[in-house]
Amino acid sequence: MRFAILLSLGGLALVSCSSPDPVRPSSATTAPSNAATTSSVSPSGSPFTGPPTPEASFGFNGVVSGFPTGKVFLSGGGAYDLDHTGFVKSSGGFSCLEDVRQGPLSISINPSDPGPCLAGQGVRWDTAALLPSTMFRCTGAVSEALKPAVTTSTRVVLQADFYRAGNGGNESFTAQMIVSATDIAPEIPGVQNLWVQGVGCGEAIVNFRGAH
Numbered sequence: 224m225r226f227a228i229l230l231s232l233g234g235l236a237l238v239s240c241s242s243p244d245p246v247r248p249s250s251a252t253t254a255p256s257n258a259a260t261t262s263s264v265s266p267s268g269s270p271f272t273g274p275p276t277p278e279a280s281f282g283f284n285g286v287v288s289g290f291p292t293g294k295v296f297l298s299g300g301g302a303y304d305l306d307h308t309g310f311v312k313s314s315g316g317f318s319c320l321e322d323v324r325q326g327p328l329s330i331s332i333n334p335s336d337p338g339p340c341l342a343g344q345g346v347r348w349d350t351a352a353l354l355p356s357t358m359f360r361c362t363g364a365v366s367e368a369l370k371p372a373v374t375t376s377t378r379v380v381l382q383a384d385f386y387r388a389g390n391g392g393n394e395s396f397t398a399q400m401i402v403s404a405t406d407i408a409p410e411i412p413g414v415q416n417l418w419v420q421g422v423g424c425g426e427a428i429v430n431f432r433g434a435h
Contacts (some may be wrong), residue, residue, distance in 0.1 A: 326421010
């Protein structure tokens, strides 16, 4: 009888040790603290804040010309940051409607795809950099004064890469662009709110959203 009682007590002790206390859970099931869930650290040891939140976005489509040769269609849009972080993500469609024989779109930077952008060529563009400002001309004429354009919540200045069919990820051309909600060259008849370096200006359907 004494042996049976000892076995019974040993079994109860074993059950007690192997079962978690329902009132006081073990540390393995304790919820993480607020500090563990609301902050993170980068590999360098500095706080990680994540990607910047875009402050402005835009969409557009239009045609530019004005220089001695060339006419180009562009469409697309994207988002960018106004706090000098340089964040931008934008892209769209691109096509040369007429041969471009001057400026950046006349000189390929792709050794596998040489030559200027000819009529019917062009597939897409994307952004190389967000620029704070640039100087531009709509016609390329020496008599036309250079004009400034500054990136704001209703105007964006970009360094863009342009691709032809078969380029894959290797662009053929790189040139500056301006997309604006307002006229960038009021001295020229009509509305000029789109510009491509070395091609000229034109009227585009443009929409901006963001801080004003």
